[in-house]
Amino acid sequence: MPSNAGTTRLVIVExxxxxxxxxGYLGPGYVVEASFGHVRDLPRNAADVPAxxxxxxxxxLGVDVDNGFHALYVVSPDRKQQISKLVKLAKEVDExxxxxxxxxxxxxxxxxxxxxxxxxxxxxxMVFHEITKPAIQAAVANPREIDRDLVDAQEARxxxxxxxxxxxxxxxWKKVMPKLSAGRVxxxxxxxxxxxxxxxxxxxxAEYWDILATxxxxxxxxxxxxxxxxxxxxxxxxxxxxxxxEPTTGRVRAGAGVVxxxxxxxRGLAARLADRPFTVTRVEEKPYRRRPYAPFITSTLQQEAxxxxxxxxxxxxxxxxxxxxxxxxxxxxxxxxxxxETAIAAARRQIVELYGERSVPPEPRRYTGKxxxxxxxxxxxxxxxxNFRTPGEVAKELSAEEFxxxxxxxxxxxxxxxxxxxxxxxxxxxxAVSSAQEEADFGATGKTITDPGFLRAYVESSDDENAEAExxxxxxxxxxxxxxxxxxxxxxxxxxxxxxSRYTEASxxxxxxxxxxxxxxxxxxIMQTIQDRGYVVKRGQAMIPSxxxxxxxxxxxxxxxxxxxxxxxASMENxxxxxxxxxxxxxxxxxxxxxxxxxxxxxxxxxHAGGLKKLVTENLSEIDARSVNSIPLFTDDxxxxxxxxxxxxxxxxxxxxxxxxxxxxxxxxxxSAPASGEGEGEEGGSQGDRAPIxxxxxxxxxxxxxxxxxxxxGGGERKLGDDPSTGxxxxxxxxxxxxxxxxxxxxxxxxxxxxxxxLTLEQALQLLRLPRLIGVAPDGAEVVANNxxxxxxxxxxxEFRSLDxxxxxxxxxxxxxxxxxxxxxxxxxxxxxxxxREMGNDPLTEKPLVIKDxxxxxxxxxxxxxxxxxxxxxxxELTLEQASEMLAEKRAKGPxxxxxxxxxxxxxxxxxxxxxxxxxxxxxxxxxxxxxxxxxKKATSTPNx
Numbered sequence: 034m035p036s037n038a039g040t041t042r043l044v045i046v047e048x049x050x051x052x053x054x055x056x057g058y059l060g061p062g063y064v065v066e067a068s069f070g071h072v073r074d075l076p077r078n079a080a081d082v083p084a085x086x087x088x089x090x091x092x093x094l095g096v097d098v099d100n101g102f103h104a105l106y107v108v109s110p111d112r113k114q115q116i117s118k119l120v121k122l123a124k125e126v127d128e129x130x131x132x133x134x135x136x137x138x139x140x141x142x143x144x145x146x147x148x149x150x151x152x153x154x155x156x157x158x159m160v161f162h163e164i165t166k167p168a169i170q171a172a173v174a175n176p177r178e179i180d181r182d183l184v185d186a187q188e189a190r191x192x193x194x195x196x197x198x199x200x201x202x203x204x205x206w207k208k209v210m211p212k213l214s215a216g217r218v219x220x221x222x223x224x225x226x227x228x229x230x231x232x233x234x235x236x237x238x239a240e241y242w243d244i245l246a247t248x249x250x251x252x253x254x255x256x257x258x259x260x261x262x263x264x265x266x267x268x269x270x271x272x273x274x275x276x277x278x279e280p281t282t283g284r285v286r287a288g289a290g291v292v293x294x295x296x297x298x299x300r301g302l303a304a305r306l307a308d309r310p311f312t313v314t315r316v317e318e319k320p321y322r323r324r325p326y327a328p329f330i331t332s333t334l335q336q337e338a339x340x341x342x343x344x345x346x347x348x349x350x351x352x353x354x355x356x357x358x359x360x361x362x363x364x365x366x367x368x369x370x371x372x373x374e375t376a377i378a379a380a381r382r383q384i385v386e387l388y389g390e391r392s393v394p395p396e397p398r399r400y401t402g403k404x405x406x407x408x409x410x411x412x413x414x415x416x417x418x419x420n421f422r423t424p425g426e427v428a429k430e431l432s433a434e435e436f437x438x439x440x441x442x443x444x445x446x447x448x449x450x451x452x453x454x455x456x457x458x459x460x461x462x463x464x465a466v467s468s469a470q471e472e473a474d475f476g477a478t479g480k481t482i483t484d485p486g487f488l489r490a491y492v493e494s495s496d497d498e499n500a501e502a503e504x505x506x507x508x509x510x511x512x513x514x515x516x517x518x519x520x521x522x523x524x525x526x527x528x529x530x531x532x533x534s535r536y537t538e539a540s541x542x543x544x545x546x547x548x549x550x551x552x553x554x555x556x557x558x559i560m561q562t563i564q565d566r567g568y569v570v571k572r573g574q575a576m577i578p579s580x581x582x583x584x585x586x587x588x589x590x591x592x593x594x595x596x597x598x599x600x601x602x603a604s605m606e607n608x609x610x611x612x613x614x615x616x617x618x619x620x621x622x623x624x625x626x627x628x629x630x631x632x633x634x635x636x637x638x639x640x641h642a643g644g645l646k647k648l649v650t651e652n653l654s655e656i657d658a659r660s661v662n663s664i665p666l667f668t669d670d671x672x673x674x675x676x677x678x679x680x681x682x683x684x685x686x687x688x689x690x691x692x693x694x695x696x697x698x699x700x701x702x703x704x705s706a707p708a709s710g711e712g713e714g715e716e717g718g719s720q721g722d723r724a725p726i727x728x729x730x731x732x733x734x735x736x737x738x739x740x741x742x743x744x745x746x747g748g749g750e751r752k753l754g755d756d757p758s759t760g761x762x763x764x765x766x767x768x769x770x771x772x773x774x775x776x777x778x779x780x781x782x783x784x785x786x787x788x789x790x791x792l793t794l795e796q797a798l799q800l801l802r803l804p805r806l807i808g809v810a811p812d813g814a815e816v817v818a819n820n821x822x823x824x825x826x827x828x829x830x831x832e833f834r835s836l837d838x839x840x841x842x843x844x845x846x847x848x849x850x851x852x853x854x855x856x857x858x859x860x861x862x863x864x865x866x867x868x869x870r871e872m873g874n875d876p877l878t879e880k881p882l883v884i885k886d887x888x889x890x891x892x893x894x895x896x897x898x899x900x901x902x903x904x905x906x907x908x909x910e911l912t913l914e915q916a917s918e919m920l921a922e923k924r925a926k927g928p929x930x931x932x933x934x935x936x937x938x939x940x941x942x943x944x945x946x947x948x949x950x951x952x953x954x955x956x957x958x959x960x961x962x963x964x965x966x967x968x969x970k971k972a973t974s975t976p977n978x
Contacts, residue, residue: 040062040127040128041062041063041064041125041126041127041128042062042063042064042126042127042128042129042130043064043066043119043122043123043126043128043129043130044056044059044063044064044065044066044129044130044132044159045065045066045067045068045119045129045130045131045132045133045146046065046066046067046068046132046133047067047068047069047070047133047134047139047142048067048069048070048354048358049067049069050355050358050359051067051164051358052065052066052067053065054164054358054359054360055132055164055169058164058165058166058169058170059169059173064122064126066118066119066122067115068112068115068119068133068142068146069111069112069115070142071109071112071138071141071142071145072108072109072112072115072116072142072145072146072149073106073107073108073109073112073145073148073149074106074107074109074191075095075096075104075105075106075107075191075192075195076092076095076105076107079092079093081107082095082105082107083105083107086105092105093199094195094196094199095195096192096195096196098196098627098628098646101620102192102619102620102623102624102627104188104191104192106145106148108149116149116150119146119150120150123150123152123153123154124153126154127154127155128154128155128156128157129150129152129154129155129156129157130157130158130159130173130176131143131146131147131156131157131158131159131179132159132160132161132172133146134364134366135160135161135162135364135411136183136364136366136411136553136554137183137184137186137187137190137554137613138187138554140158140179140180140183140184140187141183141184141187141188141191143158143179144179144181144184147179156179157176157177157178158176158177158178158179158180159172159173159176160172160177162363162364162411162412163357163360163362163363163364163417163418164357164358164359164360164417165360165417165418165419167418167419168417182612182613182614182615183613185612185613185619186609186610186612186613186619188619189609189612189619189622189623190609192623193217193605193609193623193626194216194217196623196626196627196645197215197216197217197596197645198214198215198216198217200645200646200649201215201220201589201593201596201645201649202214202215203649204588204649204653204656205585205588207653207658208588208656208658208661208662209581209584209585209588209658209661209662209679210581210584210679210681213566213581213585214566215585215589215596216562217596217602217605218545218550218551218555218559218602219559219562219563219566219568220585220586220589220596220597221545221550221597221599221602222541222545222550222551222559222560222563223563223568223569223578223582223585223586224586224589224590224597225536225541225544225545226535226536226541226563226568226569226576226577226578226582227578227582227583227586229533229535229536230535230577230578230583230731230732230733232280232532232533233532233533233535233732233733234666234732234733234735235280235281236280236281236532236533236733237280237281237282237283238283238529238530238531238532239275239278239283239284239285239529239530240295240296240527240528240529241273241274241275241277241278241293241294241295241527241528241529241530242294242295242296242298242299242525242526242527242528243263243264243272243274243294243299243525243526243528244263244264244299244302244303244306244473244475244523244524244525244526245261245262245263245264245523245524245526246261246262246263246264246306246311246463246475246520246522246523246524247259247260247261247520247521247522247523247524248260248261248262248311248463248475248477248518248519248520248521249518249519249520249521250510250512250516250518251517251518251519257508257509257510258510259521260477260479260509260510261477262461262463262475262476262477263475263476263477264302264473264474264475265462265474265475265476266292266472266473266474267292267294267302267471267472267473267474268292268471268472269472270290270291270292271290271291271292272291272292272294273285273289273291273292273293273294274528275528275530275531277289277291277293278530280530280532280533283530296525296527299525299526299527300525302467302471302473302525303523303524303525305467305468305469305471306465306467306468306473306520306523307520307523308520309465309466309467309468309520310465310517310518310519311463311464311465311475311517311518311519311520312463312464312465312515312516312517312518313461313462313463313512313513313514313515313516313518314462314463314464314474314514314515315460315461315462315514316459316460316461316512316513316514317459317460317461318457318458318459318460319457319458319459319460320455320456320457320458321454321455321456321457321458321480321481321482322453322454322455323453323454323455323486323488323503324453325398325448325449325450325451325453325486325487325491326445326448326449326487326491326493327370327400327402327413327449328370328372328400328413328414328415328445328446328449329413329414329415329442329445329446330367330368330369330370330402330413330414330553331350331365331366331367331368331414331553331554331556332368332542332543332545332546332553332556334349334353334365334414334441334442335349335350335538335539335542335556335557336496336539336540336542336543337441337445337493337494337539338438338441339537339538339539339574340494340495340496340539341441341494342437342438342441342914343574343912343914344434344438344914345538345560345915345918346538346542346556346557346560346561347557347558347560347561347918347922348434348914348918349438349557350365350557351918351921352434352435352438353365353414353438355435356431356435356438356439356442357417360417360418361416361417361422361427361431361435361439362414362415362416362417362439362442363411363412363413363414363415363416363417364411364412364414365414366411366553366554367411367412367413367414367553368402368546368552368553369402369411369412369413370400370401370402370413371399371400371402371412371413372399372400372412372413372415372446372449372450373412375419376412376415376419376446377397377398377450378419379416379418379419379420379421380415380421380446380447380449380450381393381397381450382420383421383423383447384447384450384451387423387447388451388489388490391452392451392452392486392487392489393450393451393452394450394451394452394453397450398449398450400413400449413446414442415442415446416439416442416443416446421443421446421447423443424436424439424440424443427439432876432877433876433877434876434877434914434917444490444491445491447490447491448487448488448490448491449487451486451487451489451490452484452486452487453486453487454482454484454485454486454487454488454503454504455482455483455484455486456480456481456482456483456484456506457480457481457483458478458479458480458481459478459479459480459509459512460476460477460478461476461477461478461479461509461512462474462475462476463475463476463477463518465520477509478507479507479508479509480505480506480507481506481508482504482506485504488503488504492504496534496537496539496540496543532733534575535575535576535577536575536576537574537575537576538560538571538574538576539574541560541576542556542560545559548599548602548603549603549606549607550599550602550603550606551606552606563582564903567579567581567582568581568582568585569582570903571903572729572731577731577732578732579684580664580677580679580684580726580732581679581684583664583677583679583732584661584662584664584679587661587664588656588661591656591661592652592655592656593648593649596645596648605626608622609622625644626644626645627644627645627646628644628646629644629646629647662678662679662680663676663677663678663679664676664677664679664732666735666740667737669688669737669740669741673688673689674688674689675687675688675740676688677726677732677735683725683726683728684726685723685724685725685726686723686724686725686726686735686740686743686744687722687723688722688740688744689722724740724743724744725743726743727743729907751764751765751789752764752765753765753774753792753793753794753797754794754797756776756798756801759776759777761776761777762776763775763776763794763797763798763801764776765789765792765797772789772792774792774797774800774801776797776801779801781800781801781803782800782820783800784800784820784839785839786839799843803818803819803820803842804817804818804819804828805817805818805819805842805843807827807845807846807847807850808847808850809847810829810847810851814829814830815829816828816829816847816850816851816854817829818836818841818842818843818845818850819842820839820842823835824836824839825838825839825841825842827845827850827853827854829850829851829854832854834850834853834854834856834858836853868883868884868885869883869884869885869886869891869908870883870884870908870909870911871883872884872893872911872913872916873913875895875913875916875917875920876913876914876917877917877920877921878895878920880895880896880897881895881896882894882895882913882916882917882920884902884908884911884916887899887901890902891907891908893911893916893919893920894920895920898920898923898924899923900916900919900920900922900923903919
């Protein structure tokens, strides 16, 4: 599209990929450049605060709360070079088009660009929801002004999150653990996961039985000869199922009015029904109809990508971003299920081509969103363009990951405009009278699909892995009332009630969406943040809260319940929406929230409490850190209270008589850093009353039986025997740095080749003799063998030499050791250890991925980039997709910067050097004194907002 003659326009987008795609759609006279996302933000820490503001009392927040919540923005250090480039380009063009994303974040980036570049030429806002040539040309032809209401809403959200994070996080540092963070949405998301785990911990299983009958028709017509039916009632009373039991007691709910069969009752009834006649008592047939699912929005895309493709939320959004920027799909951050008329027309044409005219309904389908507080006005996520490209047409252009996600989006979009799936469902009741004259009613259901309609293109998955697929059929014989049947088999079936399922990323996003918490642009970052902060660990797809999360949420619930209240958090989203719509002022909202003013908007419960500032400062002394960091489990058979303590070095179990737990010694700390492989001890109290909790043990797995095992053996300690020379017991323990043996004051870590499960008393005695005195050298120096940070070695004085195996520490002779020590040091590389696991080729780069054991634990590598396994991940359970995602994040950050070698100073005269040193010391001291007066107190950690 040619620009006006002689006119040069600068188009600024967020990413280089987007810039590359768009530049191909614009003619000469257009310069397309990227901002690389946000160009300015609030200061990350004290170092980012400009010198003239360092003395201000609000500098630590980056927000002047006393003057209209004026935000202090600074250019991100990694954006300065790009900003300089944009400033230069802005001086060379006649017009500037800001083509950032069409949402609040994109609007804010456009505004920050104007504020930073301060252009002297006209600036226009260019918006589009897909990167195709027609869309880009239309956007250039129809620019608008920057929407200040959207900017104000984004700025209010940013300030709100900063105030929340920077005021609440220090409370966690003081009362729980340093460097923790609180966040307006992340804390609520963590609470949801913790509450589910509490339900699992309180759950008590129940056993119930029923009977599965295999019934046969005498003269089969249409359908199968046999079918299954389940016992549903006995003498008119319903048979108990899982929903009839109290989850916390395992007992039948009061007033349920059901028959609870145990194993003996079920087997006895089955025997009494053997060889008895069965008769059909009722047949109900109804038409079956299922409408298509709405097109994808951000949350449903993340949910289905997790279910079908096993993608994490971050992986889904990162892949969708690439598809969008390269022109394959529309904008991927949306909560609108609307499709444009051109998109509907494109879908209907393609349905006719692929599935025939009968698969297209007479009228186009239009969907209404059900998302609470939906705000965005974009289309749903769909293939880009006025003519959709099939997955087959783009397969060679996309990576494996991109192709899978594009196909998912394409299928969902096509299916949304197809006909209903139709068929019939039938419900049958059958009765038999036992030899004891008991009336037993059995039930069976069937489903047949006569026209699959949209199910030809797409079938939605379920969070329940045992749920039946919607396109599955259950065919029954043709049955009529009073028809006789015979029982080929009667089998008693036992069942156990199940605790509520843990959240997955998909179901947690769904829960947040239903509560009206968070927005399309934030779901993926929320999922990642709660994992990065150690509040949640993923095991497979399940999200398991840590005991640290229990402590944090417990503190918030007891002392700041409103700040993690679901309705309150959703109401803040509502008020931000009203600011975006121009209906409320951001300053009034922030004032009410922070100071407690009841004028204007803001939550009144917070307002009447005096606002956030008062809330987190006035009652700080009332928070008992020890109580907050104690999670009660149960009282054991001996009347001892068992709790989980969240200590500085991780969670551990403690038990004591009632009343004694709260006043017990502080959390166990590791002994002094062991020299040359010495084991770690746990100080501060009787080991009999404490036991470390294995890292991979989930909270709901701390049953009384497991706790007993941890205290007596399992992951706590195990007596191996007595030292024959001292008579002291030798105990195997588990410490912060792994298993170790201890006897009296002696401790020693296990060797790499040793397993706690198979460690013998003889091996423990060997370990406790380290360091081993081999003998005395001719010069009188002792020669010892030991195990150190880099493996086994021999030592004389300050001279060290490595041994080639751990066994040599116990067998090397004095002559052999002296020969090693006499030999010159060589910098020989050890033979590379074999990988822990070979994973196959990375779907993104096609490079082979392997998991290796490193100095700091296992890591995955493609030979160029390495990524350590996260807490809770094991080499055996890590999936190829997870490994690919971890390495993609590393690649995105780029290689670590190399340290520049310090330049050697030219030699100088001693007198001059001494004078310079003295002068430098005085200057440095003066600078430090000035800095201390001017700079605000630096936070020990920057909270995540």
